[in-house]
Amino acid sequence: MYDFELVKPASLQEAIEAMQAEDAQALGGGQTLLPTMKARLAMADTLVALSAIEEIKGICTDDDGRLCIGGGTTHAMVQRDCAESFPALASLAGRIGDPAVRNRGTIGGSLANNDPSACYPAAALACNATIVTQNREIAADDYFLGMFTTALEEREIVTEVRFPVPEAAHYEKFIQPASRFPLVAVFVAKYSDAVRVAVTGASSDGVFRWNEAEAALSGNFSEDAVKGLSAPDADGMISDLHGDGAYRAHLVKVMCARAVKACA
Amino acid sequence: MTKVTMIVNGKSRSAEAEGRTLLVDWLREGLRLTGTHVGCDTTQCGACIVHLNGEPVKACSVLAQEVDGAEVTTIEGIAGADGTLSAVQQAFQDYHGLQCGFCTPGMVMAATSLLRENPRPSEAEVRHYLEGNICRCTGYHNIVKAVMAASGQDVPAVAAE
Numbered sequence: 001m002y003d004f005e006l007v008k009p010a011s012l013q014e015a016i017e018a019m020q021a022e023d024a025q026a027l028g029g030g031q032t033l034l035p036t037m038k039a040r041l042a043m044a045d046t047l048v049a050l051s052a053i054e055e056i057k058g059i060c061t062d063d064d065g066r067l068c069i070g071g072g073t074t075h076a077m078v079q080r081d082c083a084e085s086f087p088a089l090a091s092l093a094g095r096i097g098d099p100a101v102r103n104r105g106t107i108g109g110s111l112a113n114n115d116p117s118a119c120y121p122a123a124a125l126a127c128n129a130t131i132v133t134q135n136r137e138i139a140a141d142d143y144f145l146g147m148f149t150t151a152l153e154e155r156e157i158v159t160e161v162r163f164p165v166p167e168a169a170h171y172e173k174f175i176q177p178a179s180r181f182p183l184v185a186v187f188v189a190k191y192s193d194a195v196r197v198a199v200t201g202a203s204s205d206g207v208f209r210w211n212e213a214e215a216a217l218s219g220n221f222s223e224d225a226v227k228g229l230s231a232p233d234a235d236g237m238i239s240d241l242h243g244d245g246a247y248r249a250h251l252v253k254v255m256c257a258r259a260v261k262a263c264a
Numbered sequence: 265m266t267k268v269t270m271i272v273n274g275k276s277r278s279a280e281a282e283g284r285t286l287l288v289d290w291l292r293e294g295l296r297l298t299g300t301h302v303g304c305d306t307t308q309c310g311a312c313i314v315h316l317n318g319e320p321v322k323a324c325s326v327l328a329q330e331v332d333g334a335e336v337t338t339i340e341g342i343a344g345a346d347g348t349l350s351a352v353q354q355a356f357q358d359y360h361g362l363q364c365g366f367c368t369p370g371m372v373m374a375a376t377s378l379l380r381e382n383p384r385p386s387e388a389e390v391r392h393y394l395e396g397n398i399c400r401c402t403g404y405h406n407i408v409k410a411v412m413a414a415s416g417q418d419v420p421a422v423a424a425e
Contacts, residue, residue: 006283006329027330034286034325035307047283049330076319098396099377100310103319104326180395 001034002043008052012159015053016134019155021046026157028109029074031101056108056159061085066130067165071108071158078107088169092119092187095173097180108158114206116147116238117181121207123171124161126187126198132160147206166190172259174201174251176242183243184251186210188259190221197256202248204238213256222264226257268332272297273341281328287321288312290328291338299339299369303398310397313370314338320377322396339369342376352376352414359419361410363401371397375411384415 009015019026025044027033029051036042050056056072059081067086069078078093079102096102096110096119110120111131124131124140131138133156143151152158166189173185182201189196195217197210210232216225231253237245265280268290279294291297291314303311305324312323315337342350349357352375362368371394378385378393385393390411391404399407409419 001284004283006327008330008332027327030325030327030330031307031322034327037284038305047327049327051330098310099374099393100313100320100322100396101307101325103316103321 001037002040004044004047006047006049008049010052012053012055012134012157015048015050015157016155018046018048019157024048024155026050026112028072028106028112029104030109031097031105032109032113032115050106050108050157056157059085062162065165066162068160068162069107070160071111071132072106073108075102075105075107086163086165086169088166088171088187088189089123089163092123092171092173095119095171095175101180107161111143111161112150112152112158114144114148114150115181116204116206117176117179117183117201118207119171119173119182119185119200122185122187122198122200123163124198125207125209126169126189126196127163127166128196129164130162131158132162133157134159144207147204149206164191167192168263170259170262172255172262174255176201184248184255186252186255186259188217188256188263190217190263194218195221197259199232199252199256202232202237202252204236210252210256217260221260223257223261226253226260229253266329266332268294268328270331270333271335273337283327283329285328286324287314287316287326287328287331287336288323291323291336294328297338297340301366301369303366303370308396308398309367310370310374310394311367313373313397315373315377320374337373339372342372350376352379352411355410355414356407359406359410359413361402361407362399367397367399367401371399371407375407375414378411379415384417385411387412387420 007018023045027049056070058070075093075096082090129140168190171187173182176183184201187198197213200207231249234245234249237248239245268281269278301311303309307325314323413419
């Protein structure tokens with residue numbers, strides 16, 4: 001790792017001030033950023049560790065019934081504390097990485113990084129969650145801008161994520177067993193007025209909504225409605241030694257059908 | 265360099281750390297507690313698992329300064345003061361849950377956490393929990409048997425054997 005200065009603010013305000021330093025980088029749980037820095041694929045003059053900021057940790061429900069999760073909340077906490085309020089999200093959190101990774105990695109870190117195969121972006125987009133920073137609130141529909149790219153500005157910190165809790169939801173993950181990331185995963189969220197389907201792991205542009213499936217499921221929320229669709233276009237899908245684009249496109253359909261079936 | 269102090273295996277211990285010093289290096293180089301191993305250094309293999317404030321973490325992916333003041337248990341803190349092995353350690357010996365032994369500290373730390381959270385896990389739960397620990401010798405079967413035995417359950421022939 002290249003050398004850097006580590007700053008450990010105890011409050012959000014101190015973190016915002018620390019992030020004003022030149023070439024400052026926020027550090028969430030460090031389960032992606034630290035390995036990347038060790039490989040010298042990333043560096044920073046100042047690393048601002050967010051893990052001591054209690055005010056951005058924890059889970060509550062707001063007046064609109066939305067589940068509000070602090071940006072510094074670990075996957076293990078979501079797995080444990082959302083099991084009743086939003087079981088599909090708890091299940092997603094409990095399948096990220098492994099137990100040790102889940103004790104450090106955070107929802108804010110995952111959403112800020114926007115890995116094209118990360119789990120949380122699928123839940124956030126399928127629920128059109130609101131990503132909250134120190135400056136503003138961003139709808140998930142406007143937040144994910146491509147592989148490792150988001151609407152976040154420099155120095156912006158994810159302080160909270162607000163999920164409208166669906167009537168029914170399921171996250172179906174076809175795991176890549178070496179990395180524990182999804183090869184392809186689909187989050188289906190059914191609301192009283194709409195069905196939303198978000199896909200991760202498949203597209204080289206990162207998480208996306210499968211519009212055809214949403215339209216079909218809005219009229220007929222059943223596995224058969226998905227089975228009647230063509231798989232999404234394989235162009236633009238990730239191709240690697242684990243699976244080519246056509247295989248991933250096929251998996252999108254299969255994972256979506258399984259997710260819908262599991263919602264029933 | 266900054267002086268970092270933690271409660272390690274029940275005792276207050278201090279050593280210097282740079283901002284970039286990893287917890288595992290602080291333990292190994294700073295405190296000479298070399299039982300915690302560095303296998304992959306990329307957050308995958310689990311050989312460096314320690315308990316940080318009671319929870320398992322990969323010590324190669326935590327900065328020492330970040331957790332200044334924490335309570336840490338390493339493999340050196342698992343056996344009794346008189347050297348009596350813990351139930352998990354004894355079961356690893358009894359069921360030949362190790363060959364070269366390199367992954368063993370992380371396996372024991374992870375298995376100890378599992379049994380604290382879930383005292384009577386199923387075989388599938390053991391395998392699921394140990395997904396972040398890689399062993400290149402045993403093929404895992406004897407490790408799974410050891411964890412089942414340490415939980416006080418019968419040790420059946422494992423499913424994939």
